[in-house]
Amino acid sequence: MKILILGNGQLGQMLGKAVIQQGHQCILYSDRLEQVMALGSEQALSLSLEEAQEWADVVTWEHEHLPDELVAQCHDKFLLKAERFTQLTDRRTQKALCDELSIPTSPWQAFETPQQLEEILANTRKAVVIKSARGGYDGKGQWRWQPGKDISAIAAEAGQRPGIVEDMIGFTDEVSVVAARDHHGEQRGYPLTLNIHKDGILTYSVAGANRFSEQLEALAQQYHHKLTDEIDYVGVLAIEFFVVGEGDEQQLLVNEVAPRVHNSGHWTMSGASCDQFNLHIRCITGIPLPDLLVAPTLMINAIGIEGLPEVLWEASAADCHWYGKQARAGRKVGHVNFMVDTSERAEKLANQWCDELQVLVAKG
Numbered sequence: 001m002k003i004l005i006l007g008n009g010q011l012g013q014m015l016g017k018a019v020i021q022q023g024h025q026c027i028l029y030s031d032r033l034e035q036v037m038a039l040g041s042e043q044a045l046s047l048s049l050e051e052a053q054e055w056a057d058v059v060t061w062e063h064e065h066l067p068d069e070l071v072a073q074c075h076d077k078f079l080l081k082a083e084r085f086t087q088l089t090d091r092r093t094q095k096a097l098c099d100e101l102s103i104p105t106s107p108w109q110a111f112e113t114p115q116q117l118e119e120i121l122a123n124t125r126k127a128v129v130i131k132s133a134r135g136g137y138d139g140k141g142q143w144r145w146q147p148g149k150d151i152s153a154i155a156a157e158a159g160q161r162p163g164i165v166e167d168m169i170g171f172t173d174e175v176s177v178v179a180a181r182d183h184h185g186e187q188r189g190y191p192l193t194l195n196i197h198k199d200g201i202l203t204y205s206v207a208g209a210n211r212f213s214e215q216l217e218a219l220a221q222q223y224h225h226k227l228t229d230e231i232d233y234v235g236v237l238a239i240e241f242f243v244v245g246e247g248d249e250q251q252l253l254v255n256e257v258a259p260r261v262h263n264s265g266h267w268t269m270s271g272a273s274c275d276q277f278n279l280h281i282r283c284i285t286g287i288p289l290p291d292l293l294v295a296p297t298l299m300i301n302a303i304g305i306e307g308l309p310e311v312l313w314e315a316s317a318a319d320c321h322w323y324g325k326q327a328r329a330g331r332k333v334g335h336v337n338f339m340v341d342t343s344e345r346a347e348k349l350a351n352q353w354c355d356e357l358q359v360l361v362a363k364g
């Protein structure tokens with residue numbers, strides 16, 4: 001089959017690799033450069049977007065923040081209705097969908113203007129996170145506020161674009177479920193992944209180490225099925241959750257839904273019999289979904305560094321991925337997967353490596 005991937009960042013490249021692995025063809029469209037590109041190349045192809053769209057049997061995407069005109073032009077070959085795609089790319093409609101399906105989510109209120117935001121904050125007695133409705137990633141487009149802090153300055157800044165005000169959640173853990181649904185409604189999910197964030201950026205993930213109760217694992221899959229069945233989704237989709245409560249009282253609150261492959265699923269490139277990229281391509285090309293065998297894995301993001309230490313390239317238990325991007329503080333430039341036997345070992349390795357592999361904030 002011929003597949004056009006919208007977006008040519010690292011997720012697009014990894015999807016493209018899976019396309020080739022399964023004997024299909026692909027080209028990528030960079031919405032940033034507005035050019036059609038071959039896999040693994042920064043060189044533009046002499047092909048217009050119209051021609052690329054014409055050529056493709058299926059159009060898929062590596063990120064959901066696509067310009068409206070691009071969606072309008074390509075949605076004929078999406079395996080998701082354009083309205084559903086748009087619904088998932090705006091925090092307001094995404095949260096409303098969760099509410100409609102009775103999938104618990106962090107309490108929220110929408111605002112359109114700085115005045116509306118100011119009004120909401122004036123009536124708020126709790127700490128909150130203000131988030132732009134569209135376009136945020138890695139903690140960008142977010143502001144923290146608590147009673148007693150100045151309202152008008154933050155409302156003027158954060159209210160520039162429509163968004164939501166969300167209760168600050170006192171979670172015990174942040175987890176995600178990465179799972180796939182094919183066009184027959186068959187579903188396959190990886191176990192819950194524990195995600196550790198710093199400054200709004202995912203620093204490391206641990207999966208497959210049996211850390212969470214069976215009941216919590218089942219709940220995550222159940223919410224995923226409910227959501228993806230409702231929108232007739234085909235492919236891999238990730239849901240980020242906050243874990244709240246203790247023991248039998250543990251609950252999941254949806255933080256956000258990412259209708260695509262996800263950074264917290266990168267561990268599957270070393271720790272699963274079929275990784276998230278191959279699983280997505282199977283879904284969109286109609287190949288039956290396999291049972292998923294998984295092994296405990298730690299994934300550490302390389303952030304803002306110039307290169308991975310040689311000792312990691314040489315280590316047999318480390319699987320190194322480098323994206324070929326220029327280093328900038330807070331920018332994800334690669335990741336390393338480590339085979340681990342326990343979650344304690346994973347935490348030890350994360351403590352050992354995170355500082356060396358991550359520059360989160362610009363120095364000086």
Ligand code: ATP
Pocket residue numbers: 106129131136137138139140166167168169170174197200201240255256
């Ligand atoms: P991504 O890069 O995953 O797309 P994002 O920038 O879109 O992330 P969120 O996932 O909404 O934004 O938030 C980033 C991080 O900020 C969360 O993983 C969490 O650590 C923290 N955070 C966000 N919302 C809340 C909240 N309501 N309560 C507590 N912490 C929060």
Ligand code: MG
Pocket residue numbers: 240255256
């Ligand atoms: Mg997030």
